[in-house]
Amino acid sequence: MELNVLPVPALKPKVTDESQLVFGKLFSDRMFIMEYDTGQGWHSARIQPYGPFSIDPAAMVLHYSQEIFEGLKAFRRPDGSIAMFRPADNVARFNRSAERLCMPQVDEKFFLDAMIQLLRLEADWVPHNIGTSLYIRPTMIATEAMLGVRPANKYLCYIILSPVGAYYKGGIAPVKIWISDFYVRAAEGGTGEAKTGGNYAASLYAAKQASEQGYDQVLWLDAKEKRFVEEVGSMNMLFLYDGKIVTSPLHGTVLDGITRRSALTLLQEMGYEIEERALSVDEVMEGARSGRLQEAFGTGTAVVISPVGSFCYRDECVQLGDGKPGELTMKLYDKLTGIQYGREPDNHNWITLL
Incomplete structure (x- = not known):
């Protein structure tokens, strides 16, 4: 499957005071998206500007909670390089969750490569201060418009990124x-x-x-x-x-x-x-x-x-x-x-x- 990279009309201002970063409030310029249809498989993989997407009020995720997600981080090192911690393990667990929820699994190599490409494009969003990181949130939801308890035939999978501050701002506390x-x-x-x-x-x-x-x-x-x-x-x-x-x-x-x-x-x-x-x-x-x-x-x-x-x-x-x-x-x-x-x-x- 081909991965298309769409242009971003305007970039958001980056955080200048990283001590003010909190968890899950700010998101980067781009996101990864791909879609699934039964009989067609995964398709339309792209990196596009971050923003809302539209789903039908009858989307099955809203009624039967067919949804999974992951959480991992990228870290800025002292030499300026960026490191991800065990991303392949997160992708493998993503697929295990998908299987349990009767959702389609992703091609693990393609998904990880797409995640890495997204991170490279958004490298400026990885903060520099000690303890800070870029939080990575892969997610899959059932989007078929249908009221009826069964696995959906349509899904949306996406990855968003969020710069986060040090968890222990005043030192580690029990x-x-x-x-x-x-x-x-x-x-x-x-x-x-x-x-x-x-x-x-x-x-x-x-x-x-x-x-x-x-x-x-x-x-x-x-x-x-x-x-x-x-x-x-x-x-x-x-x-x-x-x-x-x-x-x-x-x-x-x-x-x-x-x-x-x-x-x-x-x-x-x-x-x-x-x-x-x-x-x-x-x-x-x-x-x-x-x-x-x-x-x-x-x-x-x-x-x-x-x-x-x-x-x-x-x-x-x-x-x-x-x-x-x-x-x-x-x-x-x-x-x-x-x-x-x-x-x-x-x-x-x-x-x-x-």
């Missing part, structure tokens, strides 16, 4: 996590492992309640027993428990996080034993009280590594250590961001340079 004992994010056999908007919509009500009570995130328990911890709304969770790294196994309810994978690889290289097992909420609370739970942190594209300062469950809140980011948490954060920004060697071929 988060306060509320463990929900009523609401659940995903159940076995559902769509929990897919990166689809419905999973996030389902988490909003509990997240709103948690925020109103002064918490930063919700930690979800399994839907069947409401006993075993799984993940928070925007991060996978890892625990340093009895000197080992414990994290929820991937069994259909937990997102297969790219940052999670990277963290587990690096932690194993540091000499830590990895246990992918069901960790109960009782173990978390008792471990924090006794000191067996030494550190806990979330992993995700936006935060990279986010330290946990305390867990609150029912009527009890427990603090981890002195409530400050743990030594291992910070070491892992420095190692991972070092690879992304070129301060550390990339021994796993995770980096794609533009």
